Amino acid sequence: MSAPTKVTPISGFPELLPADRLLELHVLDTIREVFELHGFAPLETRAVEPVERLLGKGGDADKEIYGVTRLTGEESSRDADLGLHFDLTVPFARYVLEHAGKLHFPFRRYQVQKVWRGERPQEGRFREFTQADIDIVDAGELAAHFEAEVPLVVAEVFRRLPVGPFRIQVNNRKVPEGFYLGIGLTDVQGTLRIVDKLDKIGPEQVAAQLVQAGASAEQARLALALAEVRSQDLSFVEAVRGLGVEHPVLDEGLEALAAVVRAGAESAPGTLVADLRIARGLDYYTGTVYETQLLGAEEWGSVCSGGRYDSLASDGRTTYPGVGISIGVTRLVHLLLTRRGLRASRSTPAAVLVAVVDEASRRRSDLVAAALRGRGVPCEVAPSAARFGKQIRYADRRGIPFVWFPGAGEDDADQVKDIRSGEQVDADATTWVCPPQDLRPGIVTPAG
Amino acid sequence: MSAPTKVTPISGFPELLPADRLLELHVLDTIREVFELHGFAPLETRAVEPVERLLGKGGDADKEIYGVTRLTGEESSRDADLGLHFDLTVPFARYVLEHAGKLHFPFRRYQVQKVWRGERPQEGRFREFTQADIDIVDAGELAAHFEAEVPLVVAEVFRRLPVGPFRIQVNNRKVPEGFYLGIGLTDVQGTLRIVDKLDKIGPEQVAAQLVQAGASAEQARLALALAEVRSQDLSFVEAVRGLGVEHPVLDEGLEALAAVVRAGAESAPGTLVADLRIARGLDYYTGTVYETQLLGAEEWGSVCSGGRYDSLASDGRTTYPGVGISIGVTRLVHLLLTRRGLRASRSTPAAVLVAVVDEASRRRSDLVAAALRGRGVPCEVAPSAARFGKQIRYADRRGIPFVWFPGAGEDDADQVKDIRSGEQVDADATTWVCPPQDLRPGIVTPAG
Numbered sequence: 104m105s106a107p108t109k110v111t112p113i114s115g116f117p118e119l120l121p122a123d124r125l126l127e128l129h130v131l132d133t134i135r136e137v138f139e140l141h142g143f144a145p146l147e148t149r150a151v152e153p154v155e156r157l158l159g160k161g162g163d164a165d166k167e168i169y170g171v172t173r174l175t176g177e178e179s180s181r182d183a184d185l186g187l188h189f190d191l192t193v194p195f196a197r198y199v200l201e202h203a204g205k206l207h208f209p210f211r212r213y214q215v216q217k218v219w220r221g222e223r224p225q226e227g228r229f230r231e232f233t234q235a236d237i238d239i240v241d242a243g244e245l246a247a248h249f250e251a252e253v254p255l256v257v258a259e260v261f262r263r264l265p266v267g268p269f270r271i272q273v274n275n276r277k278v279p280e281g282f283y284l285g286i287g288l289t290d291v292q293g294t295l296r297i298v299d300k301l302d303k304i305g306p307e308q309v310a311a312q313l314v315q316a317g318a319s320a321e322q323a324r325l326a327l328a329l330a331e332v333r334s335q336d337l338s339f340v341e342a343v344r345g346l347g348v349e350h351p352v353l354d355e356g357l358e359a360l361a362a363v364v365r366a367g368a369e370s371a372p373g374t375l376v377a378d379l380r381i382a383r384g385l386d387y388y389t390g391t392v393y394e395t396q397l398l399g400a401e402e403w404g405s406v407c408s409g410g411r412y413d414s415l416a417s418d419g420r421t422t423y424p425g426v427g428i429s430i431g432v433t434r435l436v437h438l439l440l441t442r443r444g445l446r447a448s449r450s451t452p453a454a455v456l457v458a459v460v461d462e463a464s465r466r467r468s469d470l471v472a473a474a475l476r477g478r479g480v481p482c483e484v485a486p487s488a489a490r491f492g493k494q495i496r497y498a499d500r501r502g503i504p505f506v507w508f509p510g511a512g513e514d515d516a517d518q519v520k521d522i523r524s525g526e527q528v529d530a531d532a533t534t535w536v537c538p539p540q541d542l543r544p545g546i547v548t549p550a551g
Numbered sequence: 552m553s554a555p556t557k558v559t560p561i562s563g564f565p566e567l568l569p570a571d572r573l574l575e576l577h578v579l580d581t582i583r584e585v586f587e588l589h590g591f592a593p594l595e596t597r598a599v600e601p602v603e604r605l606l607g608k609g610g611d612a613d614k615e616i617y618g619v620t621r622l623t624g625e626e627s628s629r630d631a632d633l634g635l636h637f638d639l640t641v642p643f644a645r646y647v648l649e650h651a652g653k654l655h656f657p658f659r660r661y662q663v664q665k666v667w668r669g670e671r672p673q674e675g676r677f678r679e680f681t682q683a684d685i686d687i688v689d690a691g692e693l694a695a696h697f698e699a700e701v702p703l704v705v706a707e708v709f710r711r712l713p714v715g716p717f718r719i720q721v722n723n724r725k726v727p728e729g730f731y732l733g734i735g736l737t738d739v740q741g742t743l744r745i746v747d748k749l750d751k752i753g754p755e756q757v758a759a760q761l762v763q764a765g766a767s768a769e770q771a772r773l774a775l776a777l778a779e780v781r782s783q784d785l786s787f788v789e790a791v792r793g794l795g796v797e798h799p800v801l802d803e804g805l806e807a808l809a810a811v812v813r814a815g816a817e818s819a820p821g822t823l824v825a826d827l828r829i830a831r832g833l834d835y836y837t838g839t840v841y842e843t844q845l846l847g848a849e850e851w852g853s854v855c856s857g858g859r860y861d862s863l864a865s866d867g868r869t870t871y872p873g874v875g876i877s878i879g880v881t882r883l884v885h886l887l888l889t890r891r892g893l894r895a896s897r898s899t900p901a902a903v904l905v906a907v908v909d910e911a912s913r914r915r916s917d918l919v920a921a922a923l924r925g926r927g928v929p930c931e932v933a934p935s936a937a938r939f940g941k942q943i944r945y946a947d948r949r950g951i952p953f954v955w956f957p958g959a960g961e962d963d964a965d966q967v968k969d970i971r972s973g974e975q976v977d978a979d980a981t982t983w984v985c986p987p988q989d990l991r992p993g994i995v996t997p998a999g
Binding site for chain 1: 558559560561564565566567568570572573576587588589590591592593594595596597598599601615616617618619620621622623633634635645646648649650652653655659660665667669678689694696697773785803817818898899900901913914917921924927928929930931934935945948949
């Protein structure tokens with residue numbers, strides 16, 4: 104059997120080398136730890152959904168769906184039209200409907216899985232990527248305090264990661280909706296879509312497009328003025344009030360947004376910012392929406408987004424409103440690798456390489472390794488009884504800090520060498536303590 | 552927006568409830584811990600491969616491939632024909648070829664991912680399932696001792712899991728190959744395929760099919776006699792020799808298999824069994840092959856399989872021989888859930904529910920929760936300030952063992968109640984120690 108010789112990457116389907124995957128695992132472990140500390144239950148959903156369930160749920164036309172079909176399926180056993188999920192919220196909403204009778208509400212879950220989108224690949228955008236989501240859903244009514252809790256969980260994740268300063272921007276869709284209605288712009292979705300381009304095309308172009316869509320110059324000016332409002336404290340309420348627009352939906356939105364920003368200022372000062380231009384493309388959001396920027400890497404777009412949805416999961420009798428947020432793990436990790444220059448301190452979990460003196464004594468090295476593992480020290484045994492210089496180089500190339508030499512000391516005692524310092528001392532595999540900072544691969548910053 | 556009301560499971564695409572997913576996570580964590588203790592580096596490959604790379608690599612015609620296409624892709628931006636991977640070995644071999652220049656050999660990696668096969672769903676067989684693989688590949692030559700190491704790593708995983716007694720069956724493809732050639736049966740693959748049905752159709756039918764395929768009655772008798780040989784020790788060598796067949800490939804196979812069984816007997820007595828009927832369907836195996844049975848659940852098939860492959864990864868200049876083994880995590884977990892009746896002790900990671908006295912004092916409960924989390928105790932805050940009986944029921948339904956009552960003691964002291972025993976005592980969130988056995992969800996057996 105001969106393999107095809109052409110081996111090429113597929114654009115948009117990233118793969119990492121082992122050391123970079125270790126950094127990604129560190130990010131994933133941190134996320135999971137914080138999610139579990141906050142009592143979110145783990146869940147996975149299948150990778151495929153009926154295409155009809157995916158269509159129309161994504162909002163943006165560019166969230167292209169990948170269809171899935173058996174290549175050799177007989178006609179009679181054809182599956183229904185299936186597609187790969189493009190996010191974890193739509194499948195989760197379906198899961199809630201399907202298993203509602205066996206879940207306890209309010210239901211808190213986290214979910215870390217791959218998703219697929221046929222978008223044009225570009226820096227920070229991929230066709231296959233990992234998302235890490237938390238959501239809280241309830242049956243009938245969802246308490247407002249969950250809308251403040253969800254971004255604070257993410258803030259705790261980001262504080263534990265080497266991402267530097269970040270900002271979670273919060274808005275409530277009811278604010279622009281009520282505001283637009285209050286100034287007589289009834290095409291709320293259309294207006295949001297144009298204002299959403301502010302960062303890309305600038306205020307003049309946005310104003311021009313709004314006028315083109317039927318707004319007066321004054322309406323366009325006010326819509327832009329709303330989008331300019333932002334504050335870390337509650338002053339955004341006065342700023343909006345100062346624009347002189349009145350509408351009951353606006354009042355509702357400002358009150359809800361103020362509650363989230365107030366809770367954020369109490370628990371994590373400076374982290375949550377009311378930013379009235381944030382809208383989110385996905386059309387299932389109905390209230391609070393979130394985006395997250397890493398300061399200095401704003402052009403990568405949001406690394407964590409979400410919001411409240413009131414009617415995504417409904418079986419006609421009961422509605423399950425929810426609020427959730429999703430960390431774009433793949434984008435975040437690529438940013439840490441390519442922009443921040445972070446890397447793992449080694450390319451393997453092994454902290455120790457147990458040298459082999461000669462093939463006849465490999466069993467002795469195996470027993471040393473078993474003793475170390477029994478005490479929680481990751482290690483491997485040298486692949487061959489090469490001369491010690493070569494075995495040390497094997498460890499060095501992988502960043503393994505310690506090499507263990509069976510019987511190298513006096514009276515046949517074992518010795519262990521820290522190959523960074525060169526220090527070599529007598530050691531016993533049943534008592535040796537690996538320095539805690541060397542037990543797992545660490546994260547290395549360019550400076551340190 | 553209204554959701555489609557029809558919500559139905561998709562056959563072969565299993566989903567778990569939260570408590571069952573917690574059991575699966577326990578299995579996955581155990582697997583990862585053991586793999587890392589043995590110095591395997593983590594890796595993930597993309598979910599898709601070019602279809603031409605997948606075809607012909609699966610051996611069995613029934614490993615039907617799922618093709619993937621963008622539903623709305625323009626003709627000009629069409630992807631090459633892509634399919635979802637059906638195992639992790641074929642993508643890993645491609646990864647090794649693609650990144651060979653950046654990897655250090657011998658290269659040890661583990662990989663835990665979903666795979667997809669369009670097979671007919673039945674008990675223990677799924678169309679989407681998780682595999683957990685380890686492989687060791689080298690450039691040019693692969694040392695034989697790795698063939699003994701790989702099943703012993705899996706034996707350590709299984710000893711740490713509540714799976715009960717198990718048996719790893721080992722064979723070497725060169726044994727039947729050399730044996731068949733020695734008795735004049737030159738269609739080795741065809742003969743293996745018939746003998747592989749022994750468990751399903753019995754020896755008479757196998758003999759009949761062999762004769763139908765051109766074997767003499769005596770050749771069929773000998774082929775069956777070989778398939779009957781098994782032993783925990785090296786006695787299988789004498790048993791095969793006793794059949795009086797000679798061939799250099801047979802000698803080579805017996806010697807390699809003896810080395811694996813000898814290493815197994817030293818390190819994990821009773822775990823590895825030479826079983827000369829094991830062949831494995833996948834046609835990329837060239838030497839040692841493994842299958843694993845849980846005793847008492849043999850009809851579920853192998854829960855962990857693999858083998859040595861010598862030419863799966865070759866770029867025409869260099870060949871990267873490898874040996875690997877794959878745990879069928881989804882099958883294993885379904886077996887533990889449905890046959891062994893195992894379950895997680897609760898349906899959430901939370902060990903504590905912090906009660907809310909009234910909505911005005913929710914902030915106090917949030918601070919208790921933050922203090923507990925800061926000390927590593929997973930917890931959640933009650934969703935509403937319902938009466939305490941209802942809040943306790945909220946915890947009880949989810950299996951959360953402790954409920955925390957802010958200010959319930961004298962002098963406004965907090966109290967914590969173990970809702971299993973009913974014991975309620977004064978406690979301080981900055982010093983309280985959660986009993987270690989309650990910190991994470993445990994695994995509950997039907998007896999306990």
